[in-house]
Amino acid sequence: MSVTMKCRHCRQSMGVIEDENRVYELLGQQPLALDIVQLNDDGETFVQLVCEHCEEILTQNPNLFENDTFIH
Numbered sequence: 632m633s634v635t636m637k638c639r640h641c642r643q644s645m646g647v648i649e650d651e652n653r654v655y656e657l658l659g660q661q662p663l664a665l666d667i668v669q670l671n672d673d674g675e676t677f678v679q680l681v682c683e684h685c686e687e688i689l690t691q692n693p694n695l696f697e698n699d700t701f702i703h
């Protein structure tokens with residue numbers, strides 16, 4: 632099953648990984664335990680991550696971590 636990676640903040644697609652086990656390897660743990668995996672009605676799996684752009688913003692504005700989403 633392929634897994635689509637998306638930024639949890641700006642919803643930007645960060646690419647698709649064809650093998651979901653590869654995603655677990657990258658994350659170093661089972662994403663189901665991280666509460667960042669979503670399954671839509673089409674059976675597609677999404678993993679919510681933080682893109683480089685948002686990570687940079689969050690590093691400069693740590694208080695934004697309090698908000699789940701923001702628009703930049």
Ligand SMILES: [Zn+2]
Nearest residue numbers: 638641682685
């Ligand atoms: Zn982002």
